[in-house]
Amino acid sequence: MIKKSLEFLLLFLVVNLFAQSKFEWKTATEGGYTYKYVSNDPMKARFYTLKNGLTVILSPTPKDPRIQAYVAVKAGSKTDPATNTGLAHYLEHMLFKGTDKYGSLDWSKEKPQLDKIDALYETYNKTTDDAARKAIYKKIDSVSGVASKFAIANEYDKLMSSMGAQGTNAFTSFEETVYTDDVPSSSIDKYITVQAERFRMPVLRIFHTELEAVYEEKNRGLDSDGSQVFETLFANLFKEHNYGKQTTIGTIQDLKNPSLVKIRNYFNTYYVPNNMGVIMSGDFDPNEVIAKIDTSFKNMKSKPVPKYTFAQESPIKTPIIKEIVGPDAESLTMGFRLPGNKDKDVLIADLVGQVLTNGKAGLLDLNLVKKQKLLSASAFTYTLIDHGVLYLSASPTTGQSLDEVKTLLLGQIDNLKSGNFDASLITSIVNNIKKDKIYESETYGSRAGSLMSAFTSEQNWRDQVAYVNDLSKVTKADVVNFAKKYLGNNYVAVYKKKGEKANREKIEKPIITAVETNPDKQSAFVKMVDDMPSNASTPVFLDYNKDIQKSKIGLAEVLYVPNKDNSIFRLKYRYKKGTLNDLKASLAASYIQFLGTDKMSAEQISKEFYKIACSFNISAGEEYTTVSIEGLQDNFDKAVSLYENIINNVDPDDAALASLKARIEKGRKDRKLNKGAIMQGLTSYAIYGKDNKFNYTLSSKDLAETTSRELVDRLRNLNNFEQTIIYYGPKPLNELVSSLEKMHKVPATFNADLAKKDFPQVQLKKNQVLFANYDMVQAETRWIRNTDVYSPDKTTLINVYNNYFGGGMGSVVFQTIRESKALAYSTYGYYMSPQKKDQDYYIMNYVGSQADKFNESTAAMNDLLTTLPNLDGNLNLAKNQVRKDIQTERITQDGIIYNYLAAKDLGLNEDIRKKVYADVGNVNMAEMKTFHDTYFSGKPYTYAVVASDKNVTMDQLKKLGDVKVLSLEEIFGY
Structure with missing residues (x-):
């Protein structure tokens, strides 16, 4: 009866939070604009619809002087023409190229050339003769x-960058194309001006090099x-969609x-205001922002958007088994087709995914991972507008076939269908989702992300606000009935096997002449935006003596920052002992998750933590082992x-250790x-030499000889090492110390510090190449070089550089x-x-390119390393970016403590x-x-190169330096 009473109390606490509240759409008018909102929404989101149909969603929160902004279009690969797949995605790329007002030095001279390129591509697409196509492409390259x-x-x-934006990017998926920027609040006028211009009339310039990036x-x-x-699974689940x-x-x-013509047609069809949303969360006045968006976007014209239609899928009556081969480790992925996100069963579908796996107490977590029957296993519900998928994946442990993995996964599906799980699990899931919702509304970035996702997924925000309340009404019987209805022999399973890919597709490198980028030039529009007034935020610097409260529990220092926003706590014990002192520290940290005590099994421990919406974890780093406990302060x-x-009171378990060793050995093989x-x-x-931090690990012999008793002794002895206690939460410091003194016994003396393995960085005298052979189309190259010792006086110059x-x-x-x-999709240098x-x-530069561009891409990076381009305008931008980042950065919560420890x-x-x-203002060219x-x-x-030796030759590598072909044993240390 006590157990049942506790379960009831937990459910009551969660549901009661929402029981006093109603979640209803309401309407209000303020500042001359009418908006909708959901009552009791913790994000206080306002939903506006402008006269031209543009949706604007605003969620003000003043904690940081920044705004996460999205411009979202409800169009993605689902609406790509069948004859031009990938179109939505490469249109996304082209929306960074400017309009007739920016991105151009002289539009009147540029436009005729772009018109020629349009026409050449149309001819190119209709031409089938290879020689003729190459001739046309040569013309495209020339005119470009x-x-x-x-x-x-x-x-x-x-x-x-000039306005201090961060995270400027975009992404395309099945049903959305989203453009993202994180901007200072002081730059809101500039941001809105630029976005309105960006979507007014995009110009598809510098196209053939961007297409090469795609x-x-x-x-x-x-x-x-x-x-x-992923592609194989979806291709077999959805034959008609x-x-x-x-x-x-x-x-x-x-x-x-x-076809640039079809790209433009796509833009004109889907990039219309009634199919788009502007979503913002951050430090702003919504009344001011909505007026500015309305003024800037009012010239966009609404028009009907074609609705995507599709045939209904035929039922899958028997399992569909597919196989792909590749160099990665073996794995199994399974999918069951589910209804789309408008279906009444979608709420139960979300819960089913959590019942199967939630990282702590799901059926897969407890019955397969905790019992070490698999190397890993997970499940989640992937719900799209028209269909959903229950997505399961798992990796085999040593000596296990993929058929055996599939049987184990299906066994848990059977447990679901037969109701072979505790009803209290649903209560625990709801309690943990309550905690997740607190995290979700905590930052402006997560707020904007949730609102954006709901918009592009066409979800009713009222349902999102009421989610915990609605979920708490789902019963065990609902879950069982759902499983019986949707989870039968109607699945697709993809066996990912180890091997060399046959008939590998490859896009060959075209001949491209480098195009002008005019990096030192500026359009009149950009100058106009730069000149717009803005009131820069005043930077807020940490004062470690004021921003962190300190106390003592015995010899242990307590570092404390209060949480004044919500009921979440995070507690850490940071012990001065890590893998550089003891290679078995990480093994002990992994081992504890499979151990119980004389009164509780490992599975019961997981359930107990999950019930109270809390968790604990032990992780071993190089110098410190950290115990993390987090959750709701009430618990x-x-x-x-x-x-x-x-x-x-942890008990050794030889069987659990034997299984863990087998899984570690399998994980090691997979990692290689x-x-x-x-x-x-x-x-x-490259950084440390032959003996380095990466391959400093237990040998297979040492792993095999490790006993349960010595690992348990390490765990029980952990508290005897020098420690720092870190807390972020709502409990006052004096109460925290008083509470911890009763529960956490700090010893009268700490153990002596253990000797630490040292890895000095190597100094190069000549070029060398470290090569690892891997079956792949691309070639990945890093440039690495150690320089001199740290000096704080160089920090400003390095940031700008x-x-x-x-x-x-x-x-x-x-x-x-x-x-x-057009030599790489991804490249950087730091x-x-x-x-x-x-x-x-140390220097770290990177280029990831097609193998047939290896010579050109490495030469291009080497040219930049040899001679730094002199671009005063770019230098001013770099300085301005550093300045604005600091003006708007707010280090908060326990981040204050970790910043202090890093300092x-x-x-x-x-x-x-x-x-x-x-x-920063004094840095010059x-x-x-x-x-x-x-x-x-x-x-x-040192050139670190991962590529196929079939695509990159030894002669090519030797041109860069002395070549060392490293075996996997040399790289990994086992």
């Missing part, structure tokens, strides 16, 4: 070169086994035959007491098949390698600062941003050039 003389590349990015993106997708799995019939990136054939004492009981992990290893090898050289879309690296020469005062800076590691006793802000010549130009580099 002429047109580029009148174009200013990346002027949009420069515009946004080719590069396509090739990255072809190299991604995960992308291939564009979710499955075409992909967002498009087919190679369609990418090879673009603080329960969560801390529960953790302390576990850590003091991952190109990202391989590049990490090469990078560490990184913005100028390679830190964004307006940087010289991006403009040259991607925009002008001078990386260390985390400790006795460590060295201590660098030997700093005050906020370094204060010095940067004071000095002469200093930049001296810095570049001192650390970059003519210096030896």
Whole structure:
């Protein structure tokens, strides 16, 4: 009866929060504009519809002097013409190229050349003879070169940088194309002016080089086994719908035959105000902002938008099994077709995904992962407008077939259908979603993201506000009935197997002459925007003596920042012991999640934490092991007491350790098949040499010989090491200390510090190449070089340099390698600062390109490393970006404490941003050039290269330096 009473109490606490509230659409008028809102909405979102049909959603919150802004279009790959797949996506790319007013030096001279390019592409698309197509493409390339003389590349990015924007980007999916910027509140007038112009009449300039960037993106997708799995799953779930019939990136054939006319037609059809939304959250007056948006966007004309229609899918009556082969580790992905997001069952569908896996106490979590029957397993509900998918994925452990993995997953589906789960799980899920909703409304970025997603998904915001309340009404019987209705033998399973891809598609490199980017030029429109008045925010610097409260619990220092906004707490015990002291520290940290005590099993522990909407985790870093406990403050004492009981009474479990060792060995094998992990290893090898932090790990022999008792001893002994207690939450400091003193016993003396493994950074004398062979279309290259020891006096210059050289879309690296020469989709260059005062800076540059562009892309980066382009306008932009970032950055919550700890590691006793802000205006091009010549130009580099040896030859690599072909054992250390 006690257990049932607790479950009832938890449900009552969650539901009662909303029971006093009604969630209804209401209407209000203020500042001359009428808007709708949902009562008791914690985001206080206002929904406006302007006369031309444009939706504007505003959610003011004053905590940060910034605004997350989206311009969202309800059009994506679902509405791509069947003959021009990928169109919505490459239109997204072109919306960064400007209009007749910006992005152009002389529109009257540029336009005739662009008209010629339009006509050439139409001829090109109708031509099938290869020789004739090459001749036409040569003309396109030639005319593009002429047109580029009148174009200013990346002027949009420069515009946004000049006003202090961050995160300037865009994305396209099935049903949405969204343009995103995070701007200072003081720049709101500029932002609205630019967006209204941006969508007025976009010009498709610098097209063939941008299309080449899309080719590069396509090739990255072809190299991604995960992308291939996703596309295969959807293609077999949806035979009649564009979710499955075409992909967002498009087919190679369609990418090879673009039509600027059809791109423009698509824009004119879907980029109309009644199909678009402007969504903002941040520090602003909504009455002022809506008037400005109305004035700026009123010239956009509403018109009917064609509705996407589709045939109903035939039922899947027997399982559909598909197989793909690639270099990554084996895995299984399964999908069940579900209704779209307008269906009455969609709320239950969301809950079903959480019942299966929520990271803590779902059926897959407890029955498969916690019991180590699989290496990993997850499930979630992917709900789109027209259809949904229950998406399951899992990775096998040692000696396990994918058929066995599938049987285990289906076993949990059977548990769902038979009701073989505790009804209290639903209560726990609702309680945890309540906590997630608090997090969701906490920051301006997450607010805007939720509102944007609801808009493009055509979801009723009232339902989102009432979500926890509505979900709490779903019963176990509802979940069981849903599972029986939708989850039978009607699934698609994709077996991802290890092997070399056969008949690999590849987009061949066209001959492209580098186009002009005119990076030192500026249009009249940009000057007009720059000259618009704005009141810059006053920077707020941290005062570590005032912003952090300190106390003691015995010998342990307590660092405290109050949470004045909501009921969330985060508590950490930070112990001075890490993997550089003890290689088995991370193994012990992983082991505890599978252990119980004499009174509770591991599964019961997970359930108990999940019931009270709290969690704990132990993670071992290089120098510190951190215990993290977080959740609802009402349950603080329960969560801390529960953790302390576990850590003091944890029982060894030989069977659990044996399973963990097997999973670790399997995980190691899988990691050696991952190109990202391989590049990490090469990078560490380049920085530290043959023996490095990446391959400093337990040998298989040491792993096998490790006993349960020694790991449990490590866990129980953890509290005897020097520790710092970090707290962010609503409990006052004196109450926190009083409460923790009763539950967390700090020893009278700490253990002596353990010896720490040291990894000095290596200094190069000549170029070298570290090469790892991997089955892929692309070639990924990093340039790495250690320089000299940390000095705070260099911070300002380094920040400006990184913005100028390679830190964004307006940087010289991006403009040259991607925009002008079309050699890569992704490229960057940074001078990386260390985390400790006795460590060295290092250079990290990158190009990811088609393998047949390897020579050109490496040469292009080397040219930039040799000679820094002199662009005074770009330097001013870089300085301005650093200045505005500091003006609007607000380090808050426990971020204050981590900033303080990071500063201590660098030997700093005050906020370094204060010095940067004071000095940034003094940085000049002469200093930049001296810095570049001192650390970059003519210096030896390590080239870390991951590519297929079938596509990049040894002769090509030798031109860069002495080549070391590294084995996976050398890279990974096992």
